[in-house]
């Protein structure tokens with residue numbers, strides 16, 4: 100279907116003319132077919148016209164690191180470290196024995212929330228409980244298809260446990276190189292068959308949970324399959340102080356050099372968090388063309404630290420944005436991440452010229468996110484003729500008035516409250532602020548029941564978990580703070 104958006108204020112992010120007034124935009128068969136003050140229809144007949152007078156049209160946002168099913172544990176925990184949080188989250192999920200129907204409903208609700216908030220594409224770093232279970236993964240893919248969001252599913256893979264590794268009396272090669280017994284490749288290959296069917300807007304990535312939780316052999320298998328099937332690779336990397344310390348304890352030259360040796364660093368890779376990278380590791384990521392996914396809300400809530408985004412940007416690393424999950428970020432809002440990314444840089448960088456500007460943040464939330472996923476690179480994330488039509492129409496409400504600087508205010512003023520209409524692949528999936536493909540109320544009720552059941556389970560797990568929590572605190576006590584200078588906090592002028 101051809102749709103003509105008329106008389107819009109267009110946010111192109113083009114370096115010469117980032118915002119254009121009074122523009123028409125033609126969408127035809129899912130693609131941006133024309134942009135300008137006047138569009139000659141040519142062979143197109145617009146079947147639908149949207150009057151965008153007084154409205155802003157911008158590229159859809161990309162959530163480049165997320166965990167959809169974590170919406171079931173939304174806001175369960177407050178003041179816990181990442182490692183403690185992770186134990187609780189996993190134990191709660193294990194005890195809940197989620198059905199594929201429950202997983203599907205949760206993923207749909209998270210996708211619905213994102214679409215209404217302007218996210219048109221999401222990477223779901225999904226943790227199947229054992230091996231790579233096709234039924235669970237199909238439940239996520241079905242949620243992408245039903246909601247209409249552009250999705251990338253990255254099943255999390257692991258065959259070792261970093262926390263147990265550094266806390267264990269066992270040391271060395273045997274532990275580090277324990278082979279994977281999970282037949283994950285078969286599960287992925289089966290899904291790749293689905294992906295080849297026409298009309299799919301989702302894609303697959305390979306998702307080693309964290310290189311510290313994967314043996315060398317597993318990571319080599321990941322690289323081999325990614326090259327063979329032309330897939331992206333998504334992972335968590337150096338998220339906490341404990342990981343920064345433990346990585347250099349287990350791998351003499353550090354985990355990033357290990358990844359490079361194993362062939363993992365390439366334009367296929369997007370790595371979430373990257374808070375505890377040192378200068379040379381950042382250089383290495385830049386040289387190999389890998390992307391970093393900054394998740395500031397999650398990093399702050401779990402007390403993990405502040406990623407040196409301005410330094411990464413200066414070195415030429417592609418930095419995208421992610422929300423992480425429903426418990427660590429509490430929301431799936433990329434507008435919120437953009438604002439935090441811009442504000443936090445003013446704490447980490449002394450020189451205002453190095454701060455993340457509103458425009459930088461908007462690029463991180465759109466085009467940089469698309470660049471972080473090989474299947475989306477050069478196809479979405481911007482308003483360009485020939486790109487897929489993933490677009491937002493915003494109607495300025497009070498929080499955008501008076502409207503003086505469109506880009507500045509999109510980032511700092513409205514947290515997605517002004518999103519009115521959302522198109523993914525040329526289809527209207529949110530109209531007048533309502534999802535067009537789903538009954539939101541039914542979904543809220545269904546997910547609410549599962550979530551309440553899990554909250555009861557979590558509370559009983561928490562009561563019995565004193566030992567595990569104190570073991571992690573003991574590990575933190577072993578971290579040598581002297582060798583881990585807080586690189587990202589404001590340096591004293593003296």
Ligand SMILES: [Zn+2]
Nearest residue numbers: 335371423424
């Ligand atoms: Zn994560």
